[in-house]
Amino acid sequence: xxxxxxxxxxxxxxxxxxALLWGxxxxxxxxxxxxxNPNTTTAPITSALLTNALSxxxxxxxxxxxxSSLGGLYCQYFAETQYTxxxxxxxxxxxxxxxxxxxxxxxxxxxNYNSDPAxxxxxxxxxxxxxxxxxxxxxxxxNFWLLTDTWGDxxxxxxxxxxxxxxxxxxxxxxxxxxxxxxxxVQGFDNGKGPDxxxxxxxxxxxxxxxxNSLRMLIALRMSKxxxxxxxxxxxxxxxxxxxxxxxxxxxxxxxxPGGSYLNPFYNYYNIIKRDDYSVAxxxxxxxxxxxxxxxxxxxxxxxxxxxxxxxxxxxxFANSNINYSRLMAPSVATETSGIPVVTAAHIFLARAxxxxxxxxxxxxxxxxxxxxxxxxxxxxxxxxxxxxxxxANGDVxxxxxxxxxxxxxxxxxxxxPNGWQGWSVWRKTGYPELSPAPGTxxxxxxxxxxxxxxxxxxxxxxxxxxxxxxxxxTNSQFARIWWDQ
Numbered sequence: 130x131x132x133x134x135x136x137x138x139x140x141x142x143x144x145x146x147x148a149l150l151w152g153x154x155x156x157x158x159x160x161x162x163x164x165x166n167p168n169t170t171t172a173p174i175t176s177a178l179l180t181n182a183l184s185x186x187x188x189x190x191x192x193x194x195x196x197s198s199l200g201g202l203y204c205q206y207f208a209e210t211q212y213t214x215x216x217x218x219x220x221x222x223x224x225x226x227x228x229x230x231x232x233x234x235x236x237x238x239x240x241n242y243n244s245d246p247a248x249x250x251x252x253x254x255x256x257x258x259x260x261x262x263x264x265x266x267x268x269x270x271x272n273f274w275l276l277t278d279t280w281g282d283x284x285x286x287x288x289x290x291x292x293x294x295x296x297x298x299x300x301x302x303x304x305x306x307x308x309x310x311x312x313x314x315v316q317g318f319d320n321g322k323g324p325d326x327x328x329x330x331x332x333x334x335x336x337x338x339x340x341x342n343s344l345r346m347l348i349a350l351r352m353s354k355x356x357x358x359x360x361x362x363x364x365x366x367x368x369x370x371x372x373x374x375x376x377x378x379x380x381x382x383x384x385x386x387p388g389g390s391y392l393n394p395f396y397n398y399y400n401i402i403k404r405d406d407y408s409v410a411x412x413x414x415x416x417x418x419x420x421x422x423x424x425x426x427x428x429x430x431x432x433x434x435x436x437x438x439x440x441x442x443x444x445x446x447f448a449n450s451n452i453n454y455s456r457l458m459a460p461s462v463a464t465e466t467s468g469i470p471v472v473t474a475a476h477i478f479l480a481r482a483x484x485x486x487x488x489x490x491x492x493x494x495x496x497x498x499x500x501x502x503x504x505x506x507x508x509x510x511x512x513x514x515x516x517x518x519x520x521x522a523n524g525d526v527x528x529x530x531x532x533x534x535x536x537x538x539x540x541x542x543x544x545x546x547p548n549g550w551q552g553w554s555v556w557r558k559t560g561y562p563e564l565s566p567a568p569g570t571x572x573x574x575x576x577x578x579x580x581x582x583x584x585x586x587x588x589x590x591x592x593x594x595x596x597x598x599x600x601x602x603x604t605n606s607q608f609a610r611i612w613w614d615q
Contacts, residue, residue, distance in 0.1 A: 175242055176255040176326030178235040180391070182268055183328050185232040187384040187469040188394045189275065190548045196223065196279050196577070198407065201549025203574055204542065204556045205412035205564055207457065208435035210448050212406065216438045217567045220607055224580030225276055229288060233272050237289040239265040257321025260334055264324050266314035267341045270307045274348060277303045278554055279577050281611035282594045294587050297594045300612035301356065307348055308363050315341040315372055328385050329471070338372030340382045343477050346374060350480050351558060353487055354615040361489040368481070368490070375477045378508050382471040395463040395547075399456060408435035409455040412564065413546065421520050427462055427509040428546055429455030438567020457547060462509065475505035475544045482528075483537050495528045498537060502526075505544040535561045557614045574607040575614055 189197050201207040202216045209216045242248040243258040243265075252258060276283055277300050285303045287295040298306075315338050323332025330336040345367035352360035368374060375381060386393045398404055414434030417425035425432050433454045436447060448454060457463075478501030485494040499521055506517055520526055528536055538561035545551040556564060557575055566573050576598065583591040600606030 173235075173238055173242060174255070175239045175252050175261055176324065178239050179255075179261075179264065179324055179326040180328055182232045182235050182239075182265075183326075183384060184386075184391050186268070186271065186471060187386070189550075190394070190469050190471065196275065197549040199223075199549065199577065200279075200551075200553035201547065204549060204552035205410045205437050206546050206549050206552055207407045208410040208437045208439075208444075210406055210408050210435055210444055210454070211441065213439055213441050213444050217440070218570055218572070218574055218607070220602060221577055222581050223577055224582045225280065225283065226580075226582060228272060228276060229284070233269060233289060236265040236269045236272070240269075255326065256324035256332065257319055259317055259319040260321055260337075261324045263314045263317040263341075264327070264337055266310055266317070267337065267344065270311050270314070270348075271344060273303060273307055274344070275550055278351075278550065278611070280579060281576055281598060281609075284590075294590070296590045304348060304352060304356075304613070305359070308345055311341050311345040311348070312366075312370070315345075315370060328387065328391070329382055331385075335372070336380055336382075339375050339380050340472060342367045342370045342372055343374045343382075343472050345370070346477065346484075347472070347480055350484060351554065351613050353483075354558065355613040357487075361484075361487075364484055364489055375472060375474050378474050378504060381473040381508065383468040383473070384471060385468050386466050388465045392465050393463055393467040393469065395458045396465050396467065399463070405456070407457055409457060410434055410437040412437050412562075413543065414455060416562070417543065420523050420525060421516065422543070423511045423513065423516055423520075424506065424509060424543065424546075427459050427511065429457060430459055431455045438570070440569075470508065470548075473504065473508055473544075475501050475508055476541070477501075478504055479537060479541045479544055483534075483541070486533050486537060494533065498528045498540065501544065502540055505540075534559065538562070557610075572601065572608050576607055576609060576611050578605045578607045 198207065199215060199221065202209065207216075215221065239252075240262050243252045243261045249258050252261065255261065273285060277285070281300050282297045283303070284295050285298040285306060287298075318334050318338060323330075323334045323337070325332065327333075330340070346364050349360045349363035349367060352363075392401065409429035411434030414425060414429060414432060416422070417428070418432050431453050433451055435444075435451075435454045439447065478497050481490070481492055482494050482497035482501060484490050485492040485497060502521065503517060506512065511517075524530065526536065526540070538555055538559035541555045542552050542562055545555065556562065556573075564573060578598075579591060579595055584595075595605035598604065598606050598609035598611075600608035602608060
């Protein structure tokens with residue numbers, strides 16, 4: 130197992146068993162979050178749980194050795210500059226324990242403490258009970274989306290209920306469950322106070338509704354090859370749902386980092402942890418540069434990309450000869466308090482363009498596509514009209530000719546940067562951009578293998594799940610396709 134994953138993801142079997150057996154129905158002992166006033170009901174400070182959960186979403190957009198950075202390697206956003214095993218597809222042994230027993234447990238506790246008549250009055254000091262529940266449900270589905278798109282089948286319907294060892298659900302079941310829960314969550318907001326501790330929308334319920342509906346659209350669109358009928362129905366229902374969707378950069382879901390204990394993850398990686406293991410890959414950097422895409426000045430510290438998938442010796446040699454190779458994100462967007470985009474108008478316009486191209490809607494494909502690219506440029510502070518016009522007129526970009534599906538997917542891949550999980554998912558579903566495996570390898574991973582804790586702690590449910598993911602590396606294969614990856 131790679132040392133980076135040992136440091137970040139190794140959880141003890143005992144800790145997982147405790148988390149699963151306790152479940153969210155019991156109070157989690159966390160001395161930094163517990164209200165210990167003997168004259169009131171003992172309960173977590175739900176605003177602190179929310180801030181922590183939101184901060185983790187930002188760090189997992191790019192987390193320096195975790196799920197999203199693996200996805201970023203596999204979709205060739207990033208290149209490793211020293212230890213290159215992961216970009217050369219060594220089999221990872223990453224556990225999901227830190228999600229279930231960490232941030233998702235906290236979100237479930239927000240729901241529980243706002244639902245229980247004994248604790249709801251205390252929790253209401255941090256926002257109306259209904260609004261806190263709705264926000265926590267939306268964020269839980271976001272986390273489940275990340276997990277199922279990474280591993281495939283996993284615990285969902287019985288998760289976080291204190292039932293101990295629990296079964297895995299088929300990914301199709303998870304997808305339909307996420308869509309149903311998001312629908313209910315958006316409908317569950319009331320006219321009360323928005324949640325405290327909200328570093329995403331500062332308690333703005335209107336923006337939370339747009340975010341929830343937008344997530345529902347994106348999840349439905351990912352089903353297009355596996356379940357076209359349900360995908361189209363859910364996509365259109367979300368697009369027309371009360372509250373609307375994200376259509377303006379002012380409504381973007383962008384995490385605002387206040388500094389202090391909550392730092393922008395790129396700033397933290399390069400300036401606090403002081404690691405230098407990742408660069409912008411030549412794959413994406415050279416594509417942007419050769420097509421006049423000015424996002425190349427924002428996505429990295431220079432326009433010198435790092436060749437993807439080199440052996441360690443060749444990577445070190447290149448780094449020593451090209452000291453100006455691009456680190457991740459320009460300094461102007463990687464300060465202590467720089468925001469991290471989660472879902473933006475660009476993502477939604479491009480999703481609507483894909484849906485229109487599939488025949489799901491009657492919207493204008495070209496208009497939505499162009500608006501998506503323009504919104505992405507503007508999101509990063511790039512508003513040069515003539516440069517954007519020239520870019521849109523490029524033969525590889527202009528949607529008026531050629532393979533529309535390929536061009537839309539390629540622009541989605543660019544717009545999702547630096548979120549490697551999303552970029553990897555775009556490539557897996559569409560096959561675009563057309564990526565070449567690392568030199569000397571033959572196949573790019575399509576999922577993460579279940580971690581080593583599962584066969585030890587949940588063998589009865591792990592074994593049949595692992596068996597259905599069989600590839601050249603045996604069962605529990607990282608090269609097997611998940612449900613929607615047709």
